[in-house]
Amino acid sequence: MGSTFGTCCKISIFGESHGNAIGVTIDGFPAGINFDEEFIKSEMARRAPSSNVFSTSRKEADEFEVLSGVFDGRTTGAPITAIIRNTNQHSSDYEGLRTNPRPSHADFTAFIRYNNNHDVRGGGHFSGRLTAPLVFAGALCKLALEQYEIHIISHISSVGDIKDTPFDKVNITPETIDLLSEKAFPVMDETASELMTALISKARISADSVGGTIECAVLGLPAGLGSPMFDGVESVLSQIIFGIPAVKGLEFGSGFSMSAMFGSQANDEFCINEDGDIATRSNNNGGILGGITSGMPVIFKTAIKPTASIGRPQKTVNLRTGTETDITVGGRHDPCIVPRAVPVIEAAAAVAFLDMMLLKNGYNKE
Amino acid sequence: MGSTFGTCCKISIFGESHGNAIGVTIDGFPAGINFDEEFIKSEMARRAPSSNVFSTSRKEADEFEVLSGVFDGRTTGAPITAIIRNTNQHSSDYEGLRTNPRPSHADFTAFIRYNNNHDVRGGGHFSGRLTAPLVFAGALCKLALEQYEIHIISHISSVGDIKDTPFDKVNITPETIDLLSEKAFPVMDETASELMTALISKARISADSVGGTIECAVLGLPAGLGSPMFDGVESVLSQIIFGIPAVKGLEFGSGFSMSAMFGSQANDEFCINEDGDIATRSNNNGGILGGITSGMPVIFKTAIKPTASIGRPQKTVNLRTGTETDITVGGRHDPCIVPRAVPVIEAAAAVAFLDMMLLKNGYNKE
């Protein structure tokens, strides 16, 4: 009823931005996966706020403690719970939010949904901070997917109106993967990268924010993954992706562009590829036909809205008096959350695909 | 595990394009809803193939028989099952599909997923024909939503590169609703409408097809509907929408355009509207904040790929011999399925929102 996702491998995310702790329980995670703490920390670090131009100065170490499900360096098969303490709380910053909801935030809808009982501090359970436990879960799922040689790679495909070169949907080369893996700001086209950072700086300076898109590829998936209709790959993936704060759009393969094509342009003809395998010449369908993987890379793009918190005065309504008023959101905020959203999108994809792989292969093949 | 959707009100769709029948079971539908047969038939008729320029000449009456759950003209509360007999089967047309998968169809992925046991005729369970029972379910759900004065309206927002005027996301007037309700080809801008039909005709004549987008609005929803994270309105809606064949993209509010905005442009400021209610001045978030409805219209746009079946020769692979070969898809096919997809999208939205309303209000309020 909200913060739980999955069928075979269920994640349940909890916590509030300024409560005692945030965390995740992962129920149904496979036993015997090496708990690679360094890898998990590196994934968490990709999401954590840093002091560069893109990010806020709130310093949360995002140090996790594993409470259960890991023993002798391996997963036990029992539920894994990890928590991250909230160490840097300035509750007083937020008291006004109970009456004056911030535009584009969930303050107002939470007020209605929970009859004003919600924890209003920092957006409570709706805070982007709740993506930290998702990244933890995703890192573990990536480790489990590695045994199938399934890998996830992504880049910032746009910031504002600046666009990166799109993925070659048919063939994402090892060079591309290596290139992106090394970058803290994963953009393929160096010029675009510079323009994007300039745009983010501009937004920062003008107390504004800017949105963007992330293109993600999942490589190594077997053909035949997913189920028809409402448990198709697109359905499963979209359920978790739209659970990430600030996501407002999602397309697979050529997505919206494909809707502007003729069938003769859009259809992906089958062929025998260089390795002698059945493949398609193009990949407008993003590796998914009828909800089921075709063996081509699964490609999807996510639209991230600009950070809702901006330093400028905005109009809002006082919920107590029912009158219009002004609000200026205090604190420091990321002018662009897209870079930090990259590992979050990947984490969500990892969680979804591990669940789908478990449905396909079972928890314990005979 | 595929064709089942929902929590409180579960739909389970069954059938294959050329099997005995297709249909749907709706478990958990509220008791005491008037079974307005004329309305349901009119919804089915909106989806049914007709003899105009957009559609194929296959004549399926789509006559449904209700097997259960309706008594004395009202729903009983027990599961409702309706079936539609397949009366017009040309199985011989399709035998070749077992070896030669059609590009952009699910023939290949079904072959892998089901180890070649799938019913290959007409795409089997993956056929667009399976949207007929979804429209039946949606029509019933619309009737149930009417008691809350929730209404769904939509228009074809693009065909190929021709675009209709977008909805005014803040205020969809009764005039707009009336206008669209009367049109068989629901486009607001008359010029765009003519250009679209011309484009569809062009595709038809050139044995090609063309895609498009549908913008849909859900009006009258209470604020506070939906749950955080993975059961947010976007998550729930996307799961069912991506279950519709040919859907490759989905965005809420301004969606991908919003990702290109600055926060100062994108944020929806709160105000007191003319009725004295809390509202927002703009609605880039599409009526959803933190996954929960704000009381503004819920607006979303769906990308529909061009009909996969086209009359031109295409490349494919013979699955038996493992060699490349040509395929020409026989039969008559819609050059553009977007008009027929309109009631399907609405039906999916109706099913999803009824389920969300039942979670909010329960099956039987005290």
Add this chain to the structure above:
Amino acid sequence: MGSTFGTCCKISIFGESHGNAIGVTIDGFPAGINFDEEFIKSEMARRAPSSNVFSTSRKEADEFEVLSGVFDGRTTGAPITAIIRNTNQHSSDYEGLRTNPRPSHADFTAFIRYNNNHDVRGGGHFSGRLTAPLVFAGALCKLALEQYEIHIISHISSVGDIKDTPFDKVNITPETIDLLSEKAFPVMDETASELMTALISKARISADSVGGTIECAVLGLPAGLGSPMFDGVESVLSQIIFGIPAVKGLEFGSGFSMSAMFGSQANDEFCINEDGDIATRSNNNGGILGGITSGMPVIFKTAIKPTASIGRPQKTVNLRTGTETDITVGGRHDPCIVPRAVPVIEAAAAVAFLDMMLLKNGYNKE
């Protein structure tokens, strides 16, 4: 929300006793299972009313029509729907039930639950007749379990106070299986069998009914099946078993008797059995430890209440006037439904174990 069960393989049962048809949709059933029509019919026949002493004279052929999911004699992997037409409706018999609920039936609770919109004829969706589609689903699941050499066998362990010899929980011999498979009235002890039939006849003659218990064994299950806590074998099985009308109790292994033992009596010590496998010397735990199968036979016993419909006058309340009144339930009714419940219990077990096997092995092992 009621009549749907399962995770990987979902069954959704629909229909009302005197509606157009009853049936079941099975979503997620494995592809490529031979559709052995004769076997399914024989299972349906075990449940169908017959003209012997145990049963009513209502003659329902229980002939099913398969609408989807079967092609060329094998399951396709798409949802399987089968329906059974209701051919023998005497609706007039039941009109009084809307005001005068029958004791021990669901008439009153359905009246409240559905605000008097329920189909009252013959108990509507609550009728024992709804077990026919469950037996259909169970027969299919038995066919799927056969590939793992998993078999289900059961006997009537008591009728009234007459008890059959209990199963040897450690070793159910092929002779026992053969003996029970051949019997229309599956009781191991011939003397008990005669006493039971005499007791049923006595109940019949005195316009009364009698209950009983069924002991069921599932053989050939691998060790390691099931998940901890709420998805343990007992939890999964109990959810479906208690969904069968008239079931009021369920115990695993020695169950309630085990609760009266000392640990030194109850504990099942491990040993190496004659085949060199790890086994237990006794099986008071019924083949389940911590919710997970041990490789020993899974044994459970179900308590079936006496048929609620009896020919004697009983007290009830007129729901319109709110006053006490008498009711005599018309029609002919089984004096004992236990014999007909045997295939139903087995069917439920087959559905539950197939689902658990699919979770373990996946739909498509790599």
Add this chain to the structure above:
Amino acid sequence: MGSTFGTCCKISIFGESHGNAIGVTIDGFPAGINFDEEFIKSEMARRAPSSNVFSTSRKEADEFEVLSGVFDGRTTGAPITAIIRNTNQHSSDYEGLRTNPRPSHADFTAFIRYNNNHDVRGGGHFSGRLTAPLVFAGALCKLALEQYEIHIISHISSVGDIKDTPFDKVNITPETIDLLSEKAFPVMDETASELMTALISKARISADSVGGTIECAVLGLPAGLGSPMFDGVESVLSQIIFGIPAVKGLEFGSGFSMSAMFGSQANDEFCINEDGDIATRSNNNGGILGGITSGMPVIFKTAIKPTASIGRPQKTVNLRTGTETDITVGGRHDPCIVPRAVPVIEAAAAVAFLDMMLLKNGYNKE
């Protein structure tokens, strides 16, 4: 996939007996419920080990820390997570369990299920200690049920072959409730109570254990709660009850005794009771007809097997060598867990009924 339960209000239990912590996440819990810490602690204390005759001397304070979902003394509507640190770990006690599984414990099945990756210490996730977070969740759910005036009361109905007076299923008086609420060892018949404690002492002295049964009543439930077939009250309740370690049987109303009755004895005739409400004269059906509550008390009895850990040598198999061997389970263990299981059964019932009430009434009635 194991340790998660519920539809609207989902609980997810995590932890291992000797890991860092155990706990529970409750997703979908209603907002605005007073967090009555004293009450919750008193419920936890009922389950905690004490130094009396029934219990072990392991001293776990069972002090919980709430990480999320509670703010200003009220629930926020966001997921509630509470953890209990494991402070008293003697891991060395348990190392032998990896090779020598304890009879009647889950050591062997966990070994198979998790390919020997399970945390073997103290039974890991299968430990009875995992009922502590269930009691925490149940205490919160009891607080939420109080607003509907729904109360749960229970007594030890048997220990070994000693039986308490059964509940009057039609009318559980306030005196009975008061009497039982005050007792640490809740038995109604004082003589039975003494015999039970004597039997437990006897088991303790002889390094043995003894089982028992618990009869539980849920009072104040509205009629019309529950859904047909697989979401009936019996189905929902049984799924969670059988998730409690050591539960091997469950019956509703007169249960197994009812199966030995004639219909004329068993049927609960309707009447107008003293308050002018529709009721039944008897309550053999335990307040549930067709899976739906009738407004009578819901009564169920649970069979608890004797504590698996006993101080006597037992036979087992060395999993490494595959040979039979002896095991003597070290440490101190409860000779009878039935008294401590009482609050656990109540907690499970509270969780299940709150979930059912939320399905009925919604999270936020209009």
